[in-house]
Amino acid sequence: MSAKRLLSVLTVGLLSLSPAPASATADNSAADGYRVGVGIGDITGEAAEVGMLGYADPGQTTSGIASRQWARAFVVADGAGRHVAFVSAEIDFVTQAVQMEVLKRLQARYGTTYTDQNVVLTATHTHSGPGGFSEYLMWNLTTLGFEAPVFEAIVSGIVRAVGAAHDGLAPGTVKIAEGTLSGANVNRSLPAFQNNPAADRARFPGAVDTRMTVLRFEQGGRPVGLLDFFATHGTSMTPANHLISADNKGYAAHLIEDGVHGVDWAHRGAFVAAFAQTNAGDMSPNLRNGGAQGPTDDEFENTRIIGKLQADRAQQLFESATEELTGPVDARGRYVDFSAVQVAGQYTPDGQAHRTCPGALGQNFTAGAEDGPGPPIVEEGDLSTNPLLLLAGIVVNPTPAEVRACQAPKDVFLGSGSQSPPWTPQIMPLQILRIGQLAITTAPGEFTVVAGQRVRDAVAAELGGVATHQILAGYANAYAGYVTTPEEYDLQHYEGAATHFGRYTGPAYAQELAKLAVALRTGQPTPSAVQPPALPQNRISVRPGVVLDTPPLGKSFGSVVTQPDASYARGATVRADFVTGHPNNNLRNEGTFLEVQRQDGGAWTTVSTDAGWQTTYRWKREYLGVSTAQIAWTVPAGAAPGSYRIVHHGDAKGLTGSIKPFSGATRTFTVTP
Incomplete structure (x- = not known):
């Protein structure tokens, strides 16, 4: 992390x-x-x-x-x-x-x-x-x-x-x-x-x-x-x-x-x-x-x-x-309990017994890794003490001297295991x-x-x-x-x-x-x-959650704001935007926020959902309780030619707190060979 x-x-x-614990067994046959x-x-x-x-x-x-x-x-x-x-x-x-x-x-x-x-x-x-x-x-x-x-x-x-x-x-x-x-x-x-x-x-x-x-x-x-x-x-x-x-x-x-x-x-x-x-x-x-x-x-x-x-x-x-x-x-x-494991010499580099320490993160933890760098406060491998981080750690997360000594040569930033309860x-x-x-x-x-x-x-x-x-x-x-x-x-x-x-x-x-x-x-x-x-007692969140969803004037939930073009070649990306509700109203587990459908006679067959890797579903808050769902589908190289549409499924929270599902569909468009 x-x-x-x-x-x-x-x-x-x-x-x-x-x-x-499960019962032991000596059966090795x-x-x-x-x-x-x-x-x-x-x-x-x-x-x-x-x-x-x-x-x-x-x-x-x-x-x-x-x-x-x-x-x-x-x-x-x-x-x-x-x-x-x-x-x-x-x-x-x-x-x-x-x-x-x-x-x-x-x-x-x-x-x-x-x-x-x-x-x-x-x-x-x-x-x-x-x-x-x-x-x-x-x-x-x-x-x-x-x-x-x-x-x-x-x-x-x-x-x-x-x-x-x-x-x-x-x-x-x-x-x-x-x-x-x-x-x-x-x-x-x-x-x-x-x-x-x-x-x-x-x-x-x-x-x-x-x-x-x-x-x-x-x-x-x-x-x-x-x-x-x-x-x-x-x-x-x-x-x-x-x-x-x-x-x-x-x-x-x-x-x-x-x-x-x-x-x-x-x-x-x-x-x-x-x-x-x-x-x-x-x-x-x-x-x-x-x-x-x-x-x-x-x-x-x-x-x-x-x-x-x-x-x-x-x-x-x-x-x-x-x-x-x-x-x-x-x-x-x-x-x-890894805060105090006695480690035998056969597992240590010097052949001597040692022990582990209560959990702590070093100052160089804030440097981040190469693929996720942190702020330019310290550099990886810098063993000198950073006064800013030392002070910050002491203020927000004090660490006992014996833990700092045990963790050496780590310069402790946060004594995460020394708190009650531990962090x-x-x-x-x-x-x-x-x-x-x-x-x-x-x-x-x-x-x-x-x-x-x-x-x-x-x-x-x-x-x-x-x-x-x-x-x-x-x-x-x-x-x-x-x-x-x-x-x-x-x-x-x-x-x-x-x-x-x-x-x-x-x-x-x-x-x-x-x-x-x-x-x-x-x-x-x-x-x-x-x-x-x-x-x-730690299951506390300060995030307010969804308050209210409202469609813009003259629109309803599921209305299409941006329609697809008339036709697309394979490899092209289809885009459609819908008036939507907040996706956190319903996570739609084992379901989907979108369907790409192909017309098959008089019926529509689903060819992709938000579980597919050819689609993206982006949610954008426009203002207050108004938001849009921006759906994109990259037409696969093997897609069958024919008529298609994009369907969006969502859920909206009303003034009374009730949540109601809705769906909307685009006009049809053609996928060409």
């Missing part, structure tokens, strides 16, 4: 303002086959006037939809009845409030089948979605508090996705393929990477992680799902963007689901493709100037380029996947899922490639022969910033300054996840000595 204009956000924000299921749910949040999460810029608020956000779920059950569920959600990160509420609703529906041990919720890390779905102050600053509609959209969509996957369980197989992809990421923190020992650097030629792993899900020999893991940030869309977008990984999913398998909006879920993250902490999709700029000067084109690279390579691996995962399905999880989470969820010979290690941070590799090595050393394949899935179940190696931390670039629990954060993750690996291998239970707190 970037820190652009963090100081102003903090000032405004300050003024405005448990499931039981092969189970009789798998049942597999896939599902998808719409998690699109408020499309207008809500702060976006990722770049920490309070001026970046939603004003429409470039693509809807989705949660995609994959469930595997073995012959002994053990289940694991993996979810990839197109949001910046998962919050503990989301995790806890999803588990609560799943347990109400399925009992003890799904718990905090065997359900993992991960994020693709798009920086172009609405925020406000955490109970921790730091993560809600750009939205000026908690946004209940965004939270509900995410939670209910994830639950629908898992529910669809569970209810659709059928005998099937999971196959795995591994390969590499070059040209879809660069290291945006080279000086920090180069501060690692030569042996670590040698494992990543070019300072990038090119590894890609693809899981192929089949039911009765029929492919039903693809789950891809690859490390690159969700920052192809820039801080200048105001449209909800699933960024490059969302576009990759679209290319597979729609482009390869022909799954349109009406049949979503028939095939599910998810593009999940691994250790993407220092991996940027912006290939120029060390991660500062994308392949081109067009952010939409950059999203398509990086998304297509991932989709094309994933499809190749999907088609070549022949190794079948066999054996037990299992899981281990535990909550750990960022301290008690973090860790998990390892097993599907036959595959282990999926999960943690709630943005691991750099070397920090991630050290975790993988520590887990692999303890798994023994239990798993021959391992994936590290970051951004899982909660969020606590970055995870760097101690050597990277020492330089205090953005990633190190945003490593919350001090110099030994990475070694602590390696140690605690290695303990879970031992328990998974030996069949021992992993009870948690601590549980994350619920903080309902």
Whole structure:
């Protein structure tokens, strides 16, 4: 997460303002086959006037939809009845409030089948979605508090996705393929990477992680799902963007689901493709100037380029996947208080025991990253104390001297873990899922490639022969910033300054996840000595919400202000504007704000919606309660010639507070060959 204009956000924000662990099992024998299921749910949040999460810029608020956000779920059950569920959600990160509420609703529906041990919720890390779905102050600053509609959209969509996957369980197989992809990421923190020992650097030629792993899900020999893991940030869309977008990984999913398998909006879920993250902490999709700029000067084109690279390579691996995962399905999880982990010498560079610290963000956190720079107050890697930031941090967020000493060489700006309640989470969820010979290690941070590799090595050393394949899935179940190696931390670039629990954060993750690996291998239970707190008192928002919608004089809701031209060639962009209501009146989850329709005899057939990547829906407040919906559709190269129209669906809030739906349609226009 970037820190652009963090100081102003903090000032405004300050003024405005448990499931039981799964039973252990020692059964490591092969189970009789798998049942597999896939599902998808719409998690699109408020499309207008809500702060976006990722770049920490309070001026970046939603004003429409470039693509809807989705949660995609994959469930595997073995012959002994053990289940694991993996979810990839197109949001910046998962919050503990989301995790806890999803588990609560799943347990109400399925009992003890799904718990905090065997359900993992991960994020693709798009920086172009609405925020406000955490109970921790730091993560809600750009939205000026908690946004209940965004939270509900995410939670209910994830639950629908898992529910669809569970209810659709059928005998099937999971196959795995591994390969590499070059040209879809660069290291945006080279000086920090180069501060690692030569042996670590040698494992990543070019300072990038090119590894890609693809899981192929089949039911009765029929492919039903693809789950891809690859490390690159969700920052192809820039801080200048105001449209909800699933960024490059969302576009990759679209290319597979729609482009390869022909799954349109009406049949979503028939095939599910998810593009999940691994250790993407220092991996940027912006290939120029060390991660500062994308392949081109067009952010939409950059999203398509990086998304297509991932989709094309994933499809190749999907088609070549022949190794079948066999054996037990299992899981281990535990909550750990990362503010005070005693780290053994075997996990530290000097071989000595050390400890983690209460969470804190360094002064260089405000510098931002190359693909999301902050204000020109400090520069990455500057180890001198900035008096302005020191004073600001002392005033708004005092940090005890012992925490400052523990966090050295970080110059603390905000002692986020030293407040009551903390501004960022301290008690973090860790998990390892097993599907036959595959282990999926999960943690709630943005691991750099070397920090991630050290975790993988520590887990692999303890798994023994239990798993021959391992994936590290970051951004899982909660969020606590970055995870760097101690050597990277020492330089205090953005990633190190945003490593919350001090110099030994990475070694602590390696140690605690290695303990879970031992328990998974030996069949021992992993009870948690601590549980994350619920903080309902932090569910406060100062945003007024929608007051009233009014059409301009002589117009009604749904009236067309700008009609399309008479005809368009393929590749051209159709534009139409409508009188509309505020989109936050109804998020239209599992629905749409627009339809592009083709005339088919006497009927109209929908060919695209706001879930498509050929459309954009922009909302604009004209004055007071008057607003317009600006809808654009780029005619695909394969569009059938004929007569078309654009339909807009909206909802308007009246004087009494009642909300009523409306629709409007343009005149017909022709698409020519």
